[in-house]
Structure formats: structure tokens, C-alpha cells
Amino acid sequence: MAIVDRWLLPDGVEDVLPPQARELEAVRRRFLDLFEAWGYDYVIPPMIEYLESLLTGTGRDLDIKTFKVVDLMTGRTMGVRADITPQVARIDAHSLNQDGLVRLCYAGTVMQSRPDTMLSSRTPLSVGAEMFGETSVKADVEIVSLMVESLRSLGFSPVHLDLGDVAIFRQLLGSLSLADGEQEQLFEAVQRKATAEVRELCETLELSHQATRLLVELPGLSGDKDVLSRALDLFSDMPGVVASIGNLSQVASTLEERFSDLDIYFDLSELRGYAYHTGIVFAAYVNGVSDVVAKGGRYDHIGEVFGRSKRGATGFSVDVRRVAEAANVELPSKPTVRVVGIPEGQDGSLWEKMQQLRGEGYVVLESGSSNDHDYELIYQDGNWQLVQGEK
Numbered sequence: 001m002a003i004v005d006r007w008l009l010p011d012g013v014e015d016v017l018p019p020q021a022r023e024l025e026a027v028r029r030r031f032l033d034l035f036e037a038w039g040y041d042y043v044i045p046p047m048i049e050y051l052e053s054l055l056t057g058t059g060r061d062l063d064i065k066t067f068k069v070v071d072l073m074t075g076r077t078m079g080v081r082a083d084i085t086p087q088v089a090r091i092d093a094h095s096l097n098q099d100g101l102v103r104l105c106y107a108g109t110v111m112q113s114r115p116d117t118m119l120s121s122r123t124p125l126s127v128g129a130e131m132f133g134e135t136s137v138k139a140d141v142e143i144v145s146l147m148v149e150s151l152r153s154l155g156f157s158p159v160h161l162d163l164g165d166v167a168i169f170r171q172l173l174g175s176l177s178l179a180d181g182e183q184e185q186l187f188e189a190v191q192r193k194a195t196a197e198v199r200e201l202c203e204t205l206e207l208s209h210q211a212t213r214l215l216v217e218l219p220g221l222s223g224d225k226d227v228l229s230r231a232l233d234l235f236s237d238m239p240g241v242v243a244s245i246g247n248l249s250q251v252a253s254t255l256e257e258r259f260s261d262l263d264i265y266f267d268l269s270e271l272r273g274y275a276y277h278t279g280i281v282f283a284a285y286v287n288g289v290s291d292v293v294a295k296g297g298r299y300d301h302i303g304e305v306f307g308r309s310k311r312g313a314t315g316f317s318v319d320v321r322r323v324a325e326a327a328n329v330e331l332p333s334k335p336t337v338r339v340v341g342i343p344e345g346q347d348g349s350l351w352e353k354m355q356q357l358r359g360e361g362y363v364v365l366e367s368g369s370s371n372d373h374d375y376e377l378i379y380q381d382g383n384w385q386l387v388q389g390e391k
Contacts, residue, residue: 012115012122022331024125027324028107031127031150038146040105040129045087047080053090054079056305061275065112080111084126089313092132093306101133117291121321130315135300137247139314140280141254147294147316148259151284154327158261160285163252164270165244166277172214176207191271193219221268225252231268276302288326294318338365338373338389346379353384
């Protein structure tokens, strides 16, 4: 390997340098402070754990994204987390194992063997909040509200919100007698909104006229709130789907009352995270960023594999780097002081003065010869004094 190659990082993996690192930390801290004000307790899951636990209930997509290694102590396969949500679900179900409602939040780097898009980082900084033990629409409203407020706290306005519910498609498939492979074919076609392909598949599978009509029209159920009225008419004979649509309507109405600058778009065939989501799903976009900056949804069944049946779960995560780059976070500027000369015998008094200045908010440079400073600290007339620098 050439010497120059030793410093290269893999595609999608990069250092975070000043001042961006400080900006990311400021955004991370702002989010966590906001989550705390909403009652969410901070947890720090490990970067790596056994693969069975890490991928439980998450489906094939996360499996593909997860780096895998062998634990030399046990011989078992371990995974480097590509998503923190399953870890937080494990913490709720096993480590805490509490009854009633639990609110948890987290912040940490994840590692992905494949990025979400060609230009995405494979080591994004993810911050999120999860709520366990509540299945009501109030929980859905709270978690989406917190996601929106997180973005608004950085000055984003308007926030563009996509709302959907994977339970609609789940219930529609559940009413049909289809093999797993056939369901997968329909899922992929609906996800791509390929209505002609959906119709062709329905004919091949010899589905009823009514089932075919519902599946073909589902990808077109996207747009403003009128979509919900159309969907209610279309699925009027399916009480479970009607209830899901009603839940979406209630969530949207409450959000509109809370946030006057919220732009809501409905997509009832949005199947993001279908492998583990069980109900409402949502994603947020902001001006200046083409990709999703925050996303989440309800995933009530994930706790079952950890021994917690019938336990509601919903949450979201935010890509900190994406929002920080678009938010132009203003960082407080601290005046810089450089120490100029140390008279013999004044080391102790200098230390006390430097600590005092740092406590007052100054950045004190004890060594070096940089001219980029606001003040100089000099010993004059028996005291340490600040004088104008050369910045």
C-alpha cells in the first residue's frame, strides 16, 4: 500500500473537523435538552452486541446494512449497530423491564455497510426518542409533535411532514390468502407505486375484483387531507382500515392546531420500514435538504421477542449531520486570550488567573505564538492584566 493510501478513509466514512464537529455537538445537545424537557430519559446503548438481539424484529433491510464481526471470546456473531431503535427496545423490554409508560432518548453514531443514498454518510450521527407502553393516538401525536418541534428548534419553518400508515396495507394483505412470496411481490409493486404491475399481479394471482380495485388504487392515495375522505369511501367495508384512517386524521388535525407552519402530505401506500412498523409512519423534510432528515413510526410488536407482549412502541430518529448542515447553527463566540511571558516565580498566580478567566468564559491559550487572539495576558505592575490582542 502506498504511503498516501494509508490516510484514505472508506467511501461514505469521514472525519468531522472543526468547526463542524462543534456544530454537530451543539445540535445534539439542543435535541437532548428538548427531549429531557418532554420527559425522555437518556440512555447510551453499546456500539456492538450480539447479532440476534441487534436485528430482532427489524427485517432484512437492516440485516444488509449491518457490519458483522466474530466475537473472539465466544465465537458468536456480533453486529455493529446500523440503527439504535432496536437497542432501545431491548433496553425497555429487558434491561428496564418496567410496567407502564417509558420514555427514552439516545444520541450516537451508527455504522452502515450500505448508505441510504449515494451521497449519504455511512457513519451518521443519530438522535432519537422512543415511547413504550402506550398504544393510543395521544402517543402518536406526542412523538410526531416532538419530532416537528425538534426541527423547529433549529429554525426550520415550514417543516414538511409525510404521514402514512402501514397497517392499511397489512390489513389488506391479511384479508387475502397469499403465500409469503406473493405478498412480497405485491409489496414491492405497491412500494414503487407501479399500478400497472399491481393490476397484472392481481390478475395473475386471481384476486377478486374488489381486492384488485383496492390494491390498484392504494398507490394513488396521496396528497392533501382530501385523500383521507377518498380512502374512507374506498375501504368502508374494512373496519380496521377505517380505524387506521381515523387515527391519521386525528393526528393530523391535532398537529395542524399546534403548528401553523406545518405542511402535511398524506401517502397511504408509504411502506417505509414495513418489516417492523405496525401502524403510523412519518417522515420530515426541511427546505435546503433534498433527503429525509427525520423519520419514525409505530412498531408495537418488536418487544415480543424480548418477552414483552402487547407493549406499544413508537419513536423517531433525526440525522444530525443533515439538519446541522442546513440549519446554519450560530455558535457562541468566546474571546481568546494568549499568555505573553511568565515572570520568574509567578507560575502559581498565572494558573489562578487562567482558571478565573476560563471560568468567566474566555478561551485561554497558555502556549504557542499564534497572533489570532483577542487579548493578551501580561504581568504588569504586580498583577496579571488583559490588554488588546492582535486578532
